[in-house]
Amino acid sequence: MTRKDPSGGLLVSPIxxxxxxxxxxxxxxxxxxxxxxxxxxxxECLSIATNVESKRLGKKDIVKIENRELRTEEVDRIALIxxxxxxxxxxxxxxxxxxxxxxxxxxxxxxxxxNPGCITNTNEPVASTFEVLDKGLHCLYCDWLIKNDIAxxxx
Amino acid sequence: MxxxxxxxxxxxxxxxxxLDRAEEFDTLGYRSRALEDKLAALLFFEPSTRTRMSFxxxxxxxxxxxxxxxxxxxSSIVKGETLADTIRVLSSYADTIVLRHPKEGAARLASEFAxxxxxxxxxxxGQHPSQTLLDLYTIRQSMPIDGIDVGLLGDLRYGRTAHSxxxxxxxxxxxxxxxxxxxxxxxxxxxxxxxxxxxxxxEHADVEEVIRDLDxxxxxxxxxxRFPDSASYYNVASSYRITPDLLTGVRxxxxxxxxxxxAGEIDPAVDRTPYARYFEQAKNGVPVRMALLHExxx
Numbered sequence: 311m312t313r314k315d316p317s318g319g320l321l322v323s324p325i326x327x328x329x330x331x332x333x334x335x336x337x338x339x340x341x342x343x344x345x346x347x348x349x350x351x352x353x354e355c356l357s358i359a360t361n362v363e364s365k366r367l368g369k370k371d372i373v374k375i376e377n378r379e380l381r382t383e384e385v386d387r388i389a390l391i392x393x394x395x396x397x398x399x400x401x402x403x404x405x406x407x408x409x410x411x412x413x414x415x416x417x418x419x420x421x422x423x424x425n426p427g428c429i430t431n432t433n434e435p436v437a438s439t440f441e442v443l444d445k446g447l448h449c450l451y452c453d454w455l456i457k458n459d460i461a462x463x464x465x
Numbered sequence: 466m467x468x469x470x471x472x473x474x475x476x477x478x479x480x481x482x483x484l485d486r487a488e489e490f491d492t493l494g495y496r497s498r499a500l501e502d503k504l505a506a507l508l509f510f511e512p513s514t515r516t517r518m519s520f521x522x523x524x525x526x527x528x529x530x531x532x533x534x535x536x537x538x539x540s541s542i543v544k545g546e547t548l549a550d551t552i553r554v555l556s557s558y559a560d561t562i563v564l565r566h567p568k569e570g571a572a573r574l575a576s577e578f579a580x581x582x583x584x585x586x587x588x589x590x591g592q593h594p595s596q597t598l599l600d601l602y603t604i605r606q607s608m609p610i611d612g613i614d615v616g617l618l619g620d621l622r623y624g625r626t627a628h629s630x631x632x633x634x635x636x637x638x639x640x641x642x643x644x645x646x647x648x649x650x651x652x653x654x655x656x657x658x659x660x661x662x663x664x665x666x667x668e669h670a671d672v673e674e675v676i677r678d679l680d681x682x683x684x685x686x687x688x689x690x691r692f693p694d695s696a697s698y699y700n701v702a703s704s705y706r707i708t709p710d711l712l713t714g715v716r717x718x719x720x721x722x723x724x725x726x727x728a729g730e731i732d733p734a735v736d737r738t739p740y741a742r743y744f745e746q747a748k749n750g751v752p753v754r755m756a757l758l759h760e761x762x763x
Contacts, residue, residue, distance in 0.1 A: 427589045429570040434547050436574055445657070451570025452591055453473070455654040 323357060328376040330398040331388065336361050338391050339371035341461045345387045346375070354378055367394060387420050389413040391461045413442050421447055421456065421463045428452040438465075467761045468576040469584045471592040472629045477636040484602050486756035487749075490526075495751070500529035503762050506559035507533035508551070509586070510566045515725060516586050516595070519750035520563050523758055526751065532559060549578045556580040560762050564588070582761035590623045596724055597629040599753040603746040604681055607720055610637040618644045618672055619685035619705060619730060621651040626724040627685050628655055635664040642679065644669045646687065646701045672705065677714050682707070682740075684723045684730050708732040712740060722746050 334342055339360050348354055357374040364370035371392075379399050380388075388395055389411035399407035419437030423430050430438040430451050440447040446457040456463055490497060505524045509517050517535070524531045548566065552575045555562055564575050565586040572585030572592070587593040604610055615634055621627045621643055631641055631651070641664055643651050650668070659666050669675045676682065687705060692698035706729060707721065723731060723743040735741050 425569060427567075427569045429548070429566075429568040429574050429588075432568060433545075434574055435549050436577070449570070451573050452589075453471075453569070457654075 323374075324403055325355075325357070325374050325376045325400055326403055328374065328378055328400055329380050330400060331373045331375075331380075331392075332370070332396045332398065333364065333367060333394045334371035334373065334388075334392040335394065336367065336369035336371055338461070339373050341391050342371075342373055342388055342395075345391070345461075345464050346380070346384055348375070383420070385409070385411050386414055386417065387464055390417075390420070390464060416441050416450075417447065420465060421460065422465050423449045423452060423454055424456060424463055425449065425452050425454040428454060466580075467582050468572075468579075469582075469594055469757055469761065470572045470576055471585065472594045472597050472633045473592075475594075475633070475636075480598065480601060480633060480636065483598055483753075483756050483760065484605055486760065487598070487602055487752040490755040490759075491749075491752040495526040495755070497526065497755070497759075498528035499759050500524065500527035500762055503527075503529040503560045504558070505529060505531040505758060505762075506555045506562045507531050507535075507586075508555065508562055508564045508566075509533065509535050510564075511587070513565050513586070515747055515750060516565060516593075519747075520584075520586065520595075520754050520758070522751050523754035527755055527759060529758070529762075548574060552578045552583075553580075561758065584757055584761060587625060590625050590628075592629050593625045594629060595750070595754055595757055596626050597633045598757070599746060599749045600626070600630050600683070600722060600724070601633055602749050602753050603722060603742060604720065606745075606749075607742075608680060608718060610634070610639065612638050612640075613680040614640045614642060614678055615681045615683060616642040616644060616669075616672065616675055616679045617651070617683050617685070618707075620649045620687050621645040621685070622649040623688065624685040627651070627683065630683060631655065631659055631664075632662075635659050635662040638663075640665045640667065642667050642669055642675045644672050644675065644705075646705065649687070672707070673711060676711060676719075677716070679719055680716060682719065682721045684721060684727070686723075686726065686728050686730060689728070702729055705730055706732060707735055709734050709738060712738060715740065 339358050355376040359372040361369045395411045397409050398405045417440045421440050423438050439450045446455045448455050521531050556579045561582045563584045563586050564572050566588050569589040569591035571588045576583045617627050656666050687702050689698050719740045720742040721740045725747055
Protein backbone atom coordinates (compact mmCIF):
# COMPACT_ATOMS: atom_id res chain seq x y z
CA MET A 311 0.00 0.00 0.00
CA THR A 312 2.94 2.32 0.32
CA ARG A 313 5.10 3.47 -2.50
CA LYS A 314 8.22 5.54 -2.75
CA ASP A 315 7.63 9.18 -3.64
CA PRO A 316 10.12 10.41 -6.27
CA SER A 317 10.88 13.36 -4.01
CA GLY A 318 12.13 10.97 -1.32
CA GLY A 319 9.12 10.79 1.07
CA LEU A 320 6.74 7.93 1.65
CA LEU A 321 3.17 8.05 0.45
CA VAL A 322 0.19 5.92 1.35
CA SER A 323 -2.61 5.63 -1.17
CA PRO A 324 -5.53 7.99 -0.49
CA ILE A 325 -8.90 6.54 0.53
CA UNK A 326 -12.31 7.67 -0.67
CA UNK A 327 -14.29 7.37 2.56
CA UNK A 328 -13.18 6.39 6.02
CA UNK A 329 -10.65 7.38 8.66
CA UNK A 330 -6.96 8.14 8.58
CA UNK A 331 -5.16 7.92 11.90
CA UNK A 332 -1.88 9.76 11.55
CA UNK A 333 0.97 10.46 13.98
CA UNK A 334 0.50 7.18 15.85
CA UNK A 335 3.42 6.46 18.18
CA UNK A 336 5.83 4.31 16.15
CA UNK A 337 5.18 0.61 16.65
CA UNK A 338 1.64 1.04 18.03
CA UNK A 339 -0.31 0.66 14.76
CA UNK A 340 -1.18 -2.97 15.41
CA UNK A 341 -2.31 -2.13 18.94
CA UNK A 342 -4.52 0.62 17.51
CA UNK A 343 -6.13 -1.96 15.22
CA UNK A 344 -6.62 -4.34 18.13
CA UNK A 345 -8.31 -1.58 20.13
CA UNK A 346 -10.64 -0.92 17.19
CA UNK A 347 -11.51 -4.60 17.05
CA UNK A 348 -9.99 -4.97 13.61
CA UNK A 349 -8.48 -8.41 13.24
CA UNK A 350 -7.55 -10.64 10.33
CA UNK A 351 -11.13 -11.88 10.16
CA UNK A 352 -12.84 -8.49 9.86
CA UNK A 353 -13.78 -7.02 6.47
CA GLU A 354 -12.32 -3.54 6.63
CA CYS A 355 -9.96 -2.54 3.85
CA LEU A 356 -6.82 -1.30 5.60
CA SER A 357 -3.57 0.46 4.86
CA ILE A 358 -0.92 0.34 7.53
CA ALA A 359 2.43 2.07 7.48
CA THR A 360 4.83 1.66 10.35
CA ASN A 361 8.03 3.49 11.27
CA VAL A 362 7.43 6.17 8.68
CA GLU A 363 9.67 9.21 9.03
CA SER A 364 7.97 12.10 10.77
CA LYS A 365 9.19 15.64 11.34
CA ARG A 366 7.27 15.83 14.62
CA LEU A 367 7.81 12.39 16.07
CA GLY A 368 10.96 11.14 14.34
CA LYS A 369 9.11 7.93 13.45
CA LYS A 370 5.38 7.34 13.33
CA ASP A 371 2.75 4.85 12.23
CA ILE A 372 -0.24 5.55 10.00
CA VAL A 373 -3.47 3.56 9.69
CA LYS A 374 -6.14 4.09 7.05
CA ILE A 375 -9.48 2.39 7.40
CA GLU A 376 -11.88 2.51 4.51
CA ASN A 377 -15.62 3.04 5.00
CA ARG A 378 -15.47 3.47 8.76
CA GLU A 379 -15.68 6.69 10.78
CA LEU A 380 -14.37 6.42 14.32
CA ARG A 381 -16.67 7.08 17.26
CA THR A 382 -15.60 9.22 20.22
CA GLU A 383 -15.13 6.25 22.59
CA GLU A 384 -12.87 4.59 20.02
CA VAL A 385 -10.80 7.75 19.81
CA ASP A 386 -10.51 7.76 23.64
CA ARG A 387 -9.00 4.30 23.56
CA ILE A 388 -6.46 5.30 20.93
CA ALA A 389 -5.41 8.32 23.01
CA LEU A 390 -4.16 5.97 25.72
CA ILE A 391 -1.46 4.43 23.55
CA UNK A 392 -0.95 7.12 20.92
CA UNK A 393 -1.41 10.49 22.61
CA UNK A 394 -0.15 12.46 19.57
CA UNK A 395 -2.41 10.76 17.03
CA UNK A 396 -4.46 12.86 14.60
CA UNK A 397 -7.77 11.55 13.32
CA UNK A 398 -8.91 12.60 9.86
CA UNK A 399 -12.39 11.66 8.73
CA UNK A 400 -12.38 11.35 4.94
CA UNK A 401 -15.47 11.79 2.79
CA UNK A 402 -15.14 11.59 -1.00
CA UNK A 403 -11.35 11.93 -0.83
CA UNK A 404 -11.54 15.12 1.23
CA UNK A 405 -10.79 15.65 4.89
CA UNK A 406 -14.26 16.34 6.31
CA UNK A 407 -13.18 16.44 9.95
CA UNK A 408 -9.81 16.69 11.64
CA UNK A 409 -9.33 16.11 15.33
CA UNK A 410 -6.65 15.34 17.84
CA UNK A 411 -7.04 12.71 20.50
CA UNK A 412 -7.40 13.68 24.10
CA UNK A 413 -7.22 11.37 27.07
CA UNK A 414 -10.42 11.97 29.03
CA UNK A 415 -10.27 12.51 32.81
CA UNK A 416 -12.34 9.38 33.41
CA UNK A 417 -12.34 6.21 31.30
CA UNK A 418 -15.54 4.21 31.52
CA UNK A 419 -15.61 0.74 30.00
CA UNK A 420 -12.31 1.31 28.18
CA UNK A 421 -9.80 -0.53 30.35
CA UNK A 422 -10.26 -3.83 32.17
CA UNK A 423 -9.15 -3.73 35.82
CA UNK A 424 -6.19 -6.12 36.26
CA ASN A 425 -7.25 -6.85 39.85
CA PRO A 426 -9.07 -10.21 39.74
CA GLY A 427 -10.76 -9.29 43.03
CA CYS A 428 -12.29 -6.09 41.62
CA ILE A 429 -16.10 -5.97 41.55
CA THR A 430 -15.97 -4.78 37.92
CA ASN A 431 -14.59 -8.21 36.91
CA THR A 432 -17.84 -9.94 37.91
CA ASN A 433 -21.31 -10.17 36.38
CA GLU A 434 -22.40 -6.91 38.01
CA PRO A 435 -24.02 -4.39 35.64
CA VAL A 436 -21.20 -1.82 35.86
CA ALA A 437 -18.43 -0.75 33.51
CA SER A 438 -14.88 -0.45 34.76
CA THR A 439 -14.10 3.16 35.65
CA PHE A 440 -10.62 4.63 35.85
CA GLU A 441 -9.52 8.15 36.58
CA VAL A 442 -6.51 9.26 34.56
CA LEU A 443 -3.67 10.47 36.79
CA ASP A 444 -0.10 11.45 35.97
CA LYS A 445 1.15 8.29 37.66
CA GLY A 446 -1.24 5.96 35.82
CA LEU A 447 -4.86 4.82 35.70
CA HIS A 448 -6.63 4.55 39.05
CA CYS A 449 -9.61 2.15 39.38
CA LEU A 450 -12.41 4.05 41.10
CA TYR A 451 -13.84 0.81 42.47
CA CYS A 452 -10.88 -1.10 43.92
CA ASP A 453 -8.15 1.61 43.89
CA TRP A 454 -5.83 -0.50 41.70
CA LEU A 455 -3.24 1.57 39.83
CA ILE A 456 -2.19 0.60 36.28
CA LYS A 457 1.22 2.11 35.69
CA ASN A 458 2.64 0.14 32.76
CA ASP A 459 1.51 -1.60 29.62
CA ILE A 460 -1.87 0.11 29.44
CA ALA A 461 -2.43 -1.29 25.92
CA UNK A 462 -2.76 -4.85 27.21
CA UNK A 463 -5.62 -3.84 29.53
CA UNK A 464 -7.71 -2.01 26.95
CA UNK A 465 -11.04 -3.75 26.39
CA MET B 466 -27.01 11.05 50.74
CA UNK B 467 -24.09 10.17 52.96
CA UNK B 468 -22.28 6.89 52.23
CA UNK B 469 -19.27 5.58 54.13
CA UNK B 470 -17.21 3.72 51.57
CA UNK B 471 -13.49 4.43 51.79
CA UNK B 472 -11.17 6.24 54.14
CA UNK B 473 -9.91 8.07 51.04
CA UNK B 474 -13.21 9.96 50.95
CA UNK B 475 -12.52 11.58 54.34
CA UNK B 476 -10.73 14.77 55.26
CA UNK B 477 -9.11 14.96 58.65
CA UNK B 478 -11.93 17.19 59.92
CA UNK B 479 -14.49 14.49 58.96
CA UNK B 480 -12.57 11.86 60.91
CA UNK B 481 -12.21 14.11 63.96
CA UNK B 482 -15.91 14.93 63.84
CA UNK B 483 -16.90 11.24 63.77
CA LEU B 484 -14.46 10.42 66.58
CA ASP B 485 -15.98 13.23 68.66
CA ARG B 486 -19.46 11.87 68.01
CA ALA B 487 -18.31 8.38 69.05
CA GLU B 488 -16.90 9.83 72.24
CA GLU B 489 -20.24 11.46 73.00
CA PHE B 490 -22.03 8.11 72.62
CA ASP B 491 -19.35 6.50 74.77
CA THR B 492 -19.77 9.00 77.61
CA LEU B 493 -23.56 8.80 77.37
CA GLY B 494 -23.16 5.18 78.41
CA TYR B 495 -24.86 4.13 75.17
CA ARG B 496 -28.20 5.49 76.38
CA SER B 497 -29.72 6.95 73.28
CA ARG B 498 -32.95 6.36 71.36
CA ALA B 499 -31.81 8.42 68.39
CA LEU B 500 -32.62 5.73 65.78
CA GLU B 501 -35.79 4.43 67.41
CA ASP B 502 -37.81 4.20 64.20
CA LYS B 503 -34.92 3.11 61.96
CA LEU B 504 -34.04 -0.24 60.42
CA ALA B 505 -30.56 -1.28 59.23
CA ALA B 506 -29.93 -4.14 56.78
CA LEU B 507 -26.74 -6.01 57.68
CA LEU B 508 -25.65 -7.71 54.47
CA PHE B 509 -22.65 -9.91 55.20
CA PHE B 510 -21.36 -12.08 52.36
CA GLU B 511 -18.22 -13.03 54.28
CA PRO B 512 -17.70 -14.37 57.78
CA SER B 513 -17.55 -11.77 60.51
CA THR B 514 -18.09 -11.82 64.24
CA ARG B 515 -17.00 -8.49 65.66
CA THR B 516 -18.00 -6.22 62.80
CA ARG B 517 -21.45 -7.73 62.31
CA MET B 518 -22.27 -8.01 66.01
CA SER B 519 -20.98 -4.55 66.86
CA PHE B 520 -23.09 -3.01 64.09
CA UNK B 521 -26.10 -4.94 65.44
CA UNK B 522 -25.23 -3.85 68.99
CA UNK B 523 -24.79 -0.24 67.89
CA UNK B 524 -28.22 -0.29 66.21
CA UNK B 525 -29.83 -1.79 69.31
CA UNK B 526 -28.09 0.73 71.61
CA UNK B 527 -29.52 3.53 69.48
CA UNK B 528 -33.01 2.09 69.86
CA UNK B 529 -33.14 0.90 66.24
CA UNK B 530 -33.61 -2.54 64.74
CA UNK B 531 -31.87 -4.57 62.06
CA UNK B 532 -32.43 -7.33 59.53
CA UNK B 533 -29.54 -9.46 58.28
CA UNK B 534 -28.17 -11.86 55.72
CA UNK B 535 -25.25 -13.72 57.20
CA UNK B 536 -23.86 -15.80 54.38
CA UNK B 537 -23.83 -16.19 50.64
CA UNK B 538 -25.48 -19.63 50.98
CA UNK B 539 -28.50 -18.05 52.66
CA SER B 540 -28.96 -15.36 50.01
CA SER B 541 -30.19 -15.08 46.43
CA ILE B 542 -26.57 -14.75 45.29
CA VAL B 543 -26.56 -18.55 44.95
CA LYS B 544 -29.38 -18.14 42.43
CA GLY B 545 -27.17 -15.79 40.42
CA GLU B 546 -28.63 -12.51 41.62
CA THR B 547 -26.27 -9.58 41.23
CA LEU B 548 -25.25 -7.44 44.18
CA ALA B 549 -26.75 -4.48 42.31
CA ASP B 550 -30.22 -6.10 42.34
CA THR B 551 -29.92 -7.19 45.97
CA ILE B 552 -29.04 -3.62 46.92
CA ARG B 553 -31.96 -2.14 44.95
CA VAL B 554 -34.38 -4.42 46.76
CA LEU B 555 -32.91 -3.92 50.23
CA SER B 556 -33.04 -0.16 49.71
CA SER B 557 -36.80 -0.46 49.77
CA TYR B 558 -36.76 -2.42 53.05
CA ALA B 559 -34.23 -0.65 55.27
CA ASP B 560 -33.01 2.84 56.11
CA THR B 561 -29.36 1.97 55.64
CA ILE B 562 -27.32 -0.95 54.30
CA VAL B 563 -24.19 -2.24 56.02
CA LEU B 564 -22.24 -4.36 53.53
CA ARG B 565 -19.41 -6.88 53.90
CA HIS B 566 -18.43 -8.42 50.56
CA PRO B 567 -15.45 -10.43 49.24
CA LYS B 568 -14.93 -8.25 46.16
CA GLU B 569 -13.03 -4.99 46.23
CA GLY B 570 -15.14 -2.01 45.23
CA ALA B 571 -18.40 -3.80 46.17
CA ALA B 572 -19.43 -1.03 48.55
CA ARG B 573 -18.74 1.65 45.92
CA LEU B 574 -20.93 -0.28 43.48
CA ALA B 575 -23.63 -0.70 46.15
CA SER B 576 -23.69 3.05 46.77
CA GLU B 577 -24.46 3.61 43.08
CA PHE B 578 -27.54 1.38 43.17
CA ALA B 579 -28.79 2.13 46.68
CA UNK B 580 -31.41 4.72 47.49
CA UNK B 581 -30.39 4.63 51.16
CA UNK B 582 -26.94 5.20 52.72
CA UNK B 583 -24.38 2.37 52.40
CA UNK B 584 -21.73 1.69 55.04
CA UNK B 585 -18.77 -0.41 53.91
CA UNK B 586 -18.06 -3.10 56.50
CA UNK B 587 -15.10 -4.48 54.54
CA UNK B 588 -14.74 -5.22 50.82
CA UNK B 589 -12.23 -7.95 50.01
CA UNK B 590 -8.66 -6.74 50.40
CA GLY B 591 -9.96 -3.19 49.97
CA GLN B 592 -11.33 -0.81 52.56
CA HIS B 593 -12.76 -1.21 56.04
CA PRO B 594 -13.44 2.37 57.19
CA SER B 595 -15.36 1.60 60.40
CA GLN B 596 -12.43 -0.54 61.61
CA THR B 597 -10.06 2.34 60.86
CA LEU B 598 -12.22 4.76 62.81
CA LEU B 599 -12.25 2.51 65.85
CA ASP B 600 -8.47 2.06 65.56
CA LEU B 601 -8.05 5.85 65.53
CA TYR B 602 -10.53 6.17 68.38
CA THR B 603 -8.57 3.71 70.51
CA ILE B 604 -5.30 5.54 69.88
CA ARG B 605 -6.89 8.91 70.62
CA GLN B 606 -8.19 7.65 73.97
CA SER B 607 -4.57 7.41 75.14
CA MET B 608 -2.62 10.02 73.21
CA PRO B 609 -2.98 12.70 70.58
CA ILE B 610 -2.54 11.01 67.19
CA ASP B 611 -0.41 13.79 65.71
CA GLY B 612 3.25 13.03 65.16
CA ILE B 613 3.35 9.59 66.82
CA ASP B 614 5.37 6.57 65.61
CA VAL B 615 3.15 3.72 64.44
CA GLY B 616 4.42 0.27 63.53
CA LEU B 617 2.37 -1.86 61.14
CA LEU B 618 3.26 -5.52 61.49
CA GLY B 619 2.12 -8.63 59.61
CA ASP B 620 0.38 -9.14 56.31
CA LEU B 621 0.53 -5.64 54.88
CA ARG B 622 -0.12 -6.80 51.33
CA TYR B 623 -3.61 -8.24 51.69
CA GLY B 624 -4.55 -6.84 55.10
CA ARG B 625 -7.21 -4.23 54.35
CA THR B 626 -7.21 -2.85 57.90
CA ALA B 627 -3.53 -1.90 57.61
CA HIS B 628 -4.10 -0.08 54.29
CA SER B 629 -7.08 1.90 55.57
CA UNK B 630 -5.34 2.77 58.82
CA UNK B 631 -2.13 3.86 57.09
CA UNK B 632 -4.09 6.21 54.80
CA UNK B 633 -6.02 7.69 57.72
CA UNK B 634 -2.86 8.14 59.81
CA UNK B 635 -1.28 10.02 56.92
CA UNK B 636 -3.69 12.86 57.77
CA UNK B 637 -2.15 13.12 61.24
CA UNK B 638 1.53 13.55 60.40
CA UNK B 639 2.60 10.25 61.93
CA UNK B 640 5.72 8.27 61.03
CA UNK B 641 4.87 4.81 59.75
CA UNK B 642 7.17 1.84 60.32
CA UNK B 643 6.28 -1.22 58.25
CA UNK B 644 7.38 -4.72 59.16
CA UNK B 645 6.17 -7.51 56.88
CA UNK B 646 7.35 -10.97 55.76
CA UNK B 647 8.84 -11.23 52.27
CA UNK B 648 6.05 -11.18 49.69
CA UNK B 649 3.55 -9.64 52.11
CA UNK B 650 4.96 -6.10 52.10
CA UNK B 651 2.74 -3.06 51.73
CA UNK B 652 1.79 -2.71 48.01
CA UNK B 653 4.09 -0.22 46.27
CA UNK B 654 1.20 1.98 45.11
CA UNK B 655 -0.03 2.43 48.69
CA UNK B 656 3.46 3.25 49.97
CA UNK B 657 3.79 5.73 47.10
CA UNK B 658 0.44 7.30 47.94
CA UNK B 659 1.42 7.63 51.61
CA UNK B 660 4.70 9.30 50.69
CA UNK B 661 2.89 11.62 48.29
CA UNK B 662 0.69 12.61 51.19
CA UNK B 663 3.85 13.61 53.05
CA UNK B 664 4.05 10.62 55.38
CA UNK B 665 7.42 9.17 56.27
CA UNK B 666 7.30 5.41 55.68
CA UNK B 667 10.23 3.37 57.01
CA GLU B 668 10.53 -0.32 56.18
CA HIS B 669 12.07 -2.67 58.75
CA ALA B 670 13.28 -6.24 58.46
CA ASP B 671 12.06 -7.29 61.90
CA VAL B 672 10.00 -5.92 64.74
CA GLU B 673 12.79 -6.12 67.30
CA GLU B 674 14.79 -3.36 65.61
CA VAL B 675 11.98 -0.84 65.89
CA ILE B 676 9.66 -1.80 68.75
CA ARG B 677 11.41 0.45 71.29
CA ASP B 678 10.74 3.51 69.11
CA LEU B 679 6.99 2.99 68.75
CA ASP B 680 3.94 4.56 70.35
CA UNK B 681 1.56 2.14 68.63
CA UNK B 682 2.21 -1.34 67.29
CA UNK B 683 -0.60 -2.47 65.01
CA UNK B 684 -0.42 -6.22 64.49
CA UNK B 685 -2.37 -8.00 61.75
CA UNK B 686 -2.98 -11.66 61.15
CA UNK B 687 -0.60 -13.51 58.86
CA UNK B 688 -3.01 -15.54 56.81
CA UNK B 689 -2.16 -19.20 56.49
CA UNK B 690 -3.78 -19.43 53.06
CA ARG B 691 -1.11 -17.12 51.63
CA PHE B 692 1.59 -19.77 52.12
CA PRO B 693 2.22 -22.88 50.03
CA ASP B 694 2.48 -25.21 53.04
CA SER B 695 2.16 -25.29 56.83
CA ALA B 696 5.93 -25.41 57.40
CA SER B 697 6.60 -22.15 55.57
CA TYR B 698 3.64 -20.52 57.33
CA TYR B 699 4.90 -21.49 60.81
CA ASN B 700 8.40 -20.42 59.85
CA VAL B 701 7.22 -16.91 59.02
CA ALA B 702 4.50 -16.68 61.67
CA SER B 703 6.87 -17.56 64.51
CA SER B 704 9.22 -14.74 63.51
CA TYR B 705 6.36 -12.23 63.78
CA ARG B 706 5.13 -13.25 67.21
CA ILE B 707 4.86 -10.65 69.96
CA THR B 708 5.97 -12.07 73.30
CA PRO B 709 6.47 -10.43 76.73
CA ASP B 710 10.27 -10.76 76.27
CA LEU B 711 10.11 -8.64 73.14
CA LEU B 712 8.48 -5.84 75.11
CA THR B 713 11.49 -5.18 77.35
CA GLY B 714 12.54 -1.55 77.12
CA VAL B 715 9.60 -0.34 75.06
CA ARG B 716 8.08 3.12 75.53
CA UNK B 717 5.86 3.34 78.57
CA UNK B 718 2.90 4.50 76.51
CA UNK B 719 3.22 1.78 73.84
CA UNK B 720 -0.13 0.33 72.84
CA UNK B 721 -0.48 -2.92 70.95
CA UNK B 722 -3.52 -3.09 68.72
CA UNK B 723 -4.90 -5.94 66.60
CA UNK B 724 -8.12 -5.94 64.56
CA UNK B 725 -8.74 -9.55 65.71
CA UNK B 726 -9.17 -12.43 65.22
CA UNK B 727 -5.57 -13.24 66.06
CA ALA B 728 -4.02 -16.54 65.03
CA GLY B 729 -0.70 -16.75 66.85
CA GLU B 730 0.80 -13.31 66.30
CA ILE B 731 0.39 -12.22 69.90
CA ASP B 732 1.31 -14.52 72.77
CA PRO B 733 -1.67 -14.65 75.18
CA ALA B 734 0.81 -13.75 77.96
CA VAL B 735 0.98 -10.27 76.39
CA ASP B 736 -2.72 -9.83 77.28
CA ARG B 737 -1.70 -9.25 80.89
CA THR B 738 0.72 -6.44 80.09
CA PRO B 739 -0.40 -2.78 80.14
CA TYR B 740 0.46 -2.55 76.44
CA ALA B 741 -2.31 -4.89 75.27
CA ARG B 742 -5.23 -2.78 74.11
CA TYR B 743 -6.87 -4.99 71.47
CA PHE B 744 -9.89 -5.99 73.53
CA GLU B 745 -10.56 -2.38 74.38
CA GLN B 746 -10.18 -1.68 70.67
CA ALA B 747 -12.83 -4.29 69.84
CA LYS B 748 -15.14 -2.79 72.47
CA ASN B 749 -14.74 0.61 70.84
CA GLY B 750 -16.41 -0.80 67.74
CA VAL B 751 -19.77 -0.10 69.35
CA PRO B 752 -19.58 3.67 70.02
CA VAL B 753 -17.77 4.23 66.69
CA ARG B 754 -20.43 2.33 64.74
CA MET B 755 -23.15 4.11 66.71
CA ALA B 756 -21.64 7.38 65.48
CA LEU B 757 -21.56 6.12 61.86
CA LEU B 758 -25.10 4.73 61.88
CA HIS B 759 -26.43 7.86 63.52
CA GLU B 760 -24.58 10.10 61.09
CA UNK B 761 -25.97 8.43 57.96
CA UNK B 762 -29.54 8.10 59.24
CA UNK B 763 -30.09 11.18 61.37
